[in-house]
Amino acid sequence: MAAARHLVVVGGADASTTDALADALRDEFAVRTAYSQADLLASLDEEVDVVLVDPRLSDFEASRLRERLDGRGLDCQVGVLTDERVETATDARTRAALADAFVTVSPGSDDDAWRTAVSRLATRARYRKRLEEYYDVADEYAALVVDTTGDEAAATNTERDDDAPDRTDGATDEAEDSTVEAERERLADLLDRLRADLADAYDDLDDESLFDVAIDSWQGPPPPWHGLDAPDTDRSDDECP
Amino acid sequence: MLVWWDRSGNGNVPTSLLMTDDSDTAADQAATVLLLAPEVGSTAGVLSAAALDGGRQPDRAVAVTVTGTAESWLDGWERRGGPSTAITCVDVDGATRSAASESDRTTPGAEIERVTDPAALEELGRTVSDVLQRADDEGESVALFVHTLDDLLAHVDEATAFKFVYTLGEVVRRVDGVAYFHLDPDAHDPETVETFSVVCDRVVELDRFEASRSPK
Numbered sequence: 231m232a233a234a235r236h237l238v239v240v241g242g243a244d245a246s247t248t249d250a251l252a253d254a255l256r257d258e259f260a261v262r263t264a265y266s267q268a269d270l271l272a273s274l275d276e277e278v279d280v281v282l283v284d285p286r287l288s289d290f291e292a293s294r295l296r297e298r299l300d301g302r303g304l305d306c307q308v309g310v311l312t313d314e315r316v317e318t319a320t321d322a323r324t325r326a327a328l329a330d331a332f333v334t335v336s337p338g339s340d341d342d343a344w345r346t347a348v349s350r351l352a353t354r355a356r357y358r359k360r361l362e363e364y365y366d367v368a369d370e371y372a373a374l375v376v377d378t379t380g381d382e383a384a385a386t387n388t389e390r391d392d393d394a395p396d397r398t399d400g401a402t403d404e405a406e407d408s409t410v411e412a413e414r415e416r417l418a419d420l421l422d423r424l425r426a427d428l429a430d431a432y433d434d435l436d437d438e439s440l441f442d443v444a445i446d447s448w449q450g451p452p453p454p455w456h457g458l459d460a461p462d463t464d465r466s467d468d469e470c471p
Numbered sequence: 472m473l474v475w476w477d478r479s480g481n482g483n484v485p486t487s488l489l490m491t492d493d494s495d496t497a498a499d500q501a502a503t504v505l506l507l508a509p510e511v512g513s514t515a516g517v518l519s520a521a522a523l524d525g526g527r528q529p530d531r532a533v534a535v536t537v538t539g540t541a542e543s544w545l546d547g548w549e550r551r552g553g554p555s556t557a558i559t560c561v562d563v564d565g566a567t568r569s570a571a572s573e574s575d576r577t578t579p580g581a582e583i584e585r586v587t588d589p590a591a592l593e594e595l596g597r598t599v600s601d602v603l604q605r606a607d608d609e610g611e612s613v614a615l616f617v618h619t620l621d622d623l624l625a626h627v628d629e630a631t632a633f634k635f636v637y638t639l640g641e642v643v644r645r646v647d648g649v650a651y652f653h654l655d656p657d658a659h660d661p662e663t664v665e666t667f668s669v670v671c672d673r674v675v676e677l678d679r680f681e682a683s684r685s686p687k
Contacts, residue, residue: 372665441596
């Protein structure tokens with residue numbers, strides 16, 4: 231579990247503002263930039279931890295971003311670039327569609343504020359990804375243990391039925407046992423490292439968001455802004471709520 | 472009979488039998504325990520008390536009940552548990568049951584928290600976490616009993632339940648408590664049982680006799 235730099239994708243409508251934000255983040259994060267929805271969607275892969283998206287991005291549809299994230303099973307966290315003081319109908323629709331977006335960062339924030347907001351999202355992404363990996367490895371480890379236990383029981387029964395076991399078969403079995411044991415030790419070591427990394431990420435999470443991050447959001451209650459009224463589709467983007 | 476299993480790098484290895492002083496050490500060092508026992512139904516409280524048998528008594532026992540009721544858990548606990556232990560029950564789907572049972576709304580000797588949706592593990596996790604944090608703020612030692620993982624697995628997939636167990640276990644670890652997650656091994660395939668063994672520090676097996684043992 232090397233402490234690799236978190237990867238952030240910044241999708242902004244204005245190139246100069248997007249580049250300035252990317253520059254502010256590069257001291258702490260690896261950064262990709264996108265100036266259109268097509269670029270943004272093309273930038274998404276399993277390496278991405280955080281997506282910062284401006285709803286004014288060219289041709290932007292929040293539902294398409296959500297579909298891409300869900301469709302590929304990407305566990306990144308999404309921050310929406312809005313100014314809460316003058317949130318538009320498009321902003322509100324974006325937040326409603328990107329249900330696991332958590333931190334709203336405002337254009338005009340200073341560099342430290344950007345980095346703090348992105349760090350918070352990155353920690354959430356790290357915990358969620360590690361927890362997913364922890365389950366996958368635990369599941370694999372469990373399958374190996376159960377298979378091994380079953381094989382050992384079968385081998386014991388076979389030996390009882392066979393007074394003169396073949397020496398070649400015995401050597402093959404020993405080689406297989408050694409391979410299985412090596413794989414079991416590899417998985418056990420990986421589980422230990424994942425536990426340590428998860429414990430570190432846990433310490434950086436705030437208590438309020440702990441279970442929201444751990445559990446898939448669509449299996450639980452609405453996101454933190456669940457009290458937000460449904461966006462009025464007839465309202466102009468220039469209107470304030 | 473109770474059997475302690477200790478997770479090591481080479482898998483689960485039996486270390487000792489309970490009912491001895493050694494087991495107290497094993498219990499004290501574990502933050503999360505997978506309690507493998509037959510389906511316990513109305514005797515869940517008895518099972519909780521049995522898990523602590525011979526070990527350190529907590530200042531507060533926190534019980535999460537899903538299919539079973541808080542009242543039935545309390546009834547079993549009072550027959551076997553320590554009389555000085557404060558109790559909080561987090562009753563899942565309690566709203567439905569309280570509508571059917573007036574007595575369920577007022578349970579003497581225990582604080583009752585309600586969570587209505589057993590599939591909403593975020594809400595359940597936050598509720599239990601708040602209870603544990605309040606107890607810790609009061610300087611109380613806590614033991615958490617989740618009855619049962621069988622019920623949660625009926626509402627969410629294995630991966631979600633696994634992440635819930637891990638995260639709740641970390642909350643318990645931070646308040647120096649112990650969490651007991653009950654699972655009926657006969658109700659699941661061996662791989663599922665082994666997967667939940669991985670996420671817990673210790674595994675305890677209780678046979679049918681111990682799980683339903685009559686009061687002392």
